[in-house]
Amino acid sequence: xxxxxxxxxxxxxxxxxxxxxxxxxxxxxxxxxxxxxxxxxxxxxxxxxxxxxxxxxxxxxxxxxxxxxxxxxxxxxxxxxxxxxxxxxxxxxxxxxxxxxxxxxxxxxxxxxxxxxxxxxxxxxxxxxxxxxxxxxxxxxxxxxxxxxxxxxxxxxxxxxxxxxxxxxxxxxxxxxxxxxxxxxxxxxxxxxxxxxxxxxxxxxxxxxxxxxxxxxxxxxxxxxxxxxxxxxxxxxxxxxxxxxxxxxxxxxxxxxxxxxxxxxxxxxxxxxxxxxxxxxxxxxxxxxxxxxxxxxxxxxxxxxxxxxxxxxxxxxxxxxxxxxxxxxxxxxxxxxxxxxxxxxxxxxxxxxxxxxxxxxxxxxxxxxxxxxxxxxxxxxxxxxxxxxxxxxxxxxxxxxxxxxxxxxxxxxxxxxxxxxxxxxxxxxxxxxxxxxxxxx
Amino acid sequence: xxxxxxxxxxxxxxxxxxxxxxxxxxxxxxxxxxxxxxxxxxxxxxxxxxxxxxxxxxxxxxxxxxxxxxxxxxxxxxxxxxxxxxxxxxxxxxxxxxxxxxxxxxxxxxxxxxxxxxxxxxxxxxxxxxxxxxxxxxxxxxxxxxxxxxxxxxxxxxxxxxxxxxxxxxxxxxxxxxxxxxxxxxxxxxxxxxxxxxxxxxxxxxxxxxxxxxxxxxxxxxxxxxxxxxxxxxxxxxxxxxxxxxxxxxxxxxxxxxxxxxxxxxxxxxxxxxxxxxxxxxxxxxxxxxxxxxxxxxxxxxxxxxxxxxxxxxxxxxxxxxxxxxxxxxxxxxxxxxxxxxxxxxxxxxxxxxxxxxxxxxxxxxxxxxxxxxxxxxxxxxxxxxxxxxxxxxxxxxxxxxxx
Numbered sequence: 136x137x138x139x140x141x142x143x144x145x146x147x148x149x150x151x152x153x154x155x156x157x158x159x160x161x162x163x164x165x166x167x168x169x170x171x172x173x174x175x176x177x178x179x180x181x182x183x184x185x186x187x188x189x190x191x192x193x194x195x196x197x198x199x200x201x202x203x204x205x206x207x208x209x210x211x212x213x214x215x216x217x218x219x220x221x222x223x224x225x226x227x228x229x230x231x232x233x234x235x236x237x238x239x240x241x242x243x244x245x246x247x248x249x250x251x252x253x254x255x256x257x258x259x260x261x262x263x264x265x266x267x268x269x270x271x272x273x274x275x276x277x278x279x280x281x282x283x284x285x286x287x288x289x290x291x292x293x294x295x296x297x298x299x300x301x302x303x304x305x306x307x308x309x310x311x312x313x314x315x316x317x318x319x320x321x322x323x324x325x326x327x328x329x330x331x332x333x334x335x336x337x338x339x340x341x342x343x344x345x346x347x348x349x350x351x352x353x354x355x356x357x358x359x360x361x362x363x364x365x366x367x368x369x370x371x372x373x374x375x376x377x378x379x380x381x382x383x384x385x386x387x388x389x390x391x392x393x394x395x396x397x398x399x400x401x402x403x404x405x406x407x408x409x410x411x412x413x414x415x416x417x418x419x420x421x422x423x424x425x426x427x428x429x430x431x432x433x434x435x436x437x438x439x440x441x442x443x444x445x446x447x448x449x450x451x452x453x454x455x456x457x458x459x460x461x462x463x464x465x466x467x468x469x470x471x472x473x474x475x476x477x478x479x480x481x482x483x484x485x486x487x488x489x490x491x492x493x494x495x496x497x498x499x500x501x502x503x504x505x506x507x508x509x510x511x512x513x514x515x516x517x518x519x520x521x522x523x524x525x526x527x528x529x530x531x532x533x534x535x536x537x538x539x540x541x542x543x544x545x546x547x548x549x550x551x552x553x554x555x556x557x558x559x560x561x562x563x564x565x566x567x568x569x570x571x572x573x574x575x576x
Numbered sequence: 577x578x579x580x581x582x583x584x585x586x587x588x589x590x591x592x593x594x595x596x597x598x599x600x601x602x603x604x605x606x607x608x609x610x611x612x613x614x615x616x617x618x619x620x621x622x623x624x625x626x627x628x629x630x631x632x633x634x635x636x637x638x639x640x641x642x643x644x645x646x647x648x649x650x651x652x653x654x655x656x657x658x659x660x661x662x663x664x665x666x667x668x669x670x671x672x673x674x675x676x677x678x679x680x681x682x683x684x685x686x687x688x689x690x691x692x693x694x695x696x697x698x699x700x701x702x703x704x705x706x707x708x709x710x711x712x713x714x715x716x717x718x719x720x721x722x723x724x725x726x727x728x729x730x731x732x733x734x735x736x737x738x739x740x741x742x743x744x745x746x747x748x749x750x751x752x753x754x755x756x757x758x759x760x761x762x763x764x765x766x767x768x769x770x771x772x773x774x775x776x777x778x779x780x781x782x783x784x785x786x787x788x789x790x791x792x793x794x795x796x797x798x799x800x801x802x803x804x805x806x807x808x809x810x811x812x813x814x815x816x817x818x819x820x821x822x823x824x825x826x827x828x829x830x831x832x833x834x835x836x837x838x839x840x841x842x843x844x845x846x847x848x849x850x851x852x853x854x855x856x857x858x859x860x861x862x863x864x865x866x867x868x869x870x871x872x873x874x875x876x877x878x879x880x881x882x883x884x885x886x887x888x889x890x891x892x893x894x895x896x897x898x899x900x901x902x903x904x905x906x907x908x909x910x911x912x913x914x915x916x917x918x919x920x921x922x923x924x925x926x927x928x929x930x931x932x933x934x935x936x937x938x939x940x941x942x943x944x945x946x947x948x949x950x951x952x953x954x955x956x957x958x959x960x961x962x963x964x965x966x967x968x969x970x971x972x973x974x975x976x977x978x979x980x
Binding site: 226227354357358361365368369370371376377378379380381382430434438439441442445446447448 | 648652692693694697775778779782786797798799800801802803851852855856859860862863864866867869871
């Protein structure tokens, strides 16, 4: 039982299905705006396909730039869902009930957005099937010793497991919506609820499957971003070849994911009038996790700097000096500030329970985490061993529109989700409400 | 049990067990001194150092377990919290042992004899001064935390305190105000001490990992090594908490104080940290193996290709990661204290091997394994000393005291 809720079962069903009612004008306006941005991003991609990859700012030596930065950013965003859903579930943290559905949606849509970037980055997207492990006429075969091939396997596995987790978690709630819906909606929700009746037998299988998926997802989430980090760490490029990358990328991923969840929950709870379900206590709990992840990433930065100095390796020392003082020093210091120092404000209870402050700090975290990947990727390529091979990267309008379009695509998917599926888990919230006993009335 | 909220040990450690533990300690000291006298000083200091690093990190990890338990608002394993807190009693011993390391520095630290280019960081005065300060600070913080943690629980029940604890309880609860005020004051202090302890442990033990172990191979470095070091300390602490809880339960007949469900949860936690440590170890291994560069690869070649060390490496990998993962999938393995104790002992042996592998390969240049009767005696002496300090603490304060 929790002190958070002073509700009953009926109110819960009514309140939490309000979000599924026909949307207002503001919703459609925002959705249209996002759609236009997606179109702009799509147009930019079209230009790149038509004219070649040179339309982006990528060059030699900076062959990986904003696309891979944004790819890693979205994979990172996708990590919050599993943390909140699976890991906090295994740790029996009750407050997750109100927020995990949105976090899982962030995971699935984050991966759906990240998945676009390898194709965008490829350039000749029409031959993307060449990277599949199928025998073909050209005798091409993916290099399974490449972390890029591991990436494909890890991310698709993660997408499969997190989608299953997402759908499974919603089944009892979709059944409630089905029972209230009419016409074609009833059929669609009936299909999605997979015949859920809430019998003892179904609940027994359901809870067993849920625990199983939670246990499966936890190592999976750690492995996914570890593998993404190895895209860099396996190479011997200064600033990339670092053993700490795997846990540090995972922590950073969760950091940005938590920030995104808070940024989505705050307007959503207001728009759907569900403040009594997603309370300030929930947001505060997420803010505390952000302090933790900020400390972890901040500590990882300090270790990297220390070991670069300690190792006595001139190339490592040079790249870290370059990051702090070179062409992209503004990005380096901005990321340190936004990612580590700004979240430290959350130590103050007054700040972490203030909505405007929370929004500001979470935006800061998102900027910081995007810049972190940008700095890692671009500076190391721009400034590796040979001064002769050095070169700078400058984004073009095409890169920028594609990146902006990806953000619009993510928010578009989330908005569609918020009006079509229950955004808060009704059955788990009910578990924390006083049961309807005769004596209590 | 008359009062389930306060469980005192049913009896002090029996004289027979105490005498046995003291005998092992004496044998360990004797073996170590003999090694110094008969010209095996390098071997003596080597095994001394292995045990010092192992048990220090475990003792600190035990206190940190208690802090982490509070930080996460844990309610599943209250009795284990005190088991972890009691490990604080080894920290003063550990500091004395660190002073001992100063006298064995010539046998332990290769950077004292060769030019590494890292003299600004790796020089004896700075090394011992900074690490000494770290040990003192961590000891002070840990004692402050444990004392704050104990005070409200002891104070609320001080009327029921058995005679043998009375003096200590009076001291720990001096200037006692009313119960509610004390609980509130303790909560406020704990809320500050817990994050301080957790952050200090993560940061300072990472740097201790670089200093105490990574510096033994001064031309090699790994950014992950510090995290791996403190994580292993925490993993080891969980394993030792399991062993000590099972021992205390049996020795003090406290079956009612430790429920099967709680052991099950502890088993799950050990399994979780087994996977996490395994993941970290793999992350370090893979990046070095794949990179295959001259400054890094000797670290792996030495441990995986050298016939002297390779079997130990595989022992560590199998019994620290794969074996616990496989057996802990079984619910029964986690529920039964006997099976849990057996598994925990095996994991502890593998963590010992890991520390041995972190120290010995770059210090030992002969073609046979530097592990014989002397090393066994010293290691048993350390383990017994650790147990003695822990049982001494538990003889003074309640093993489990839960303000319900």
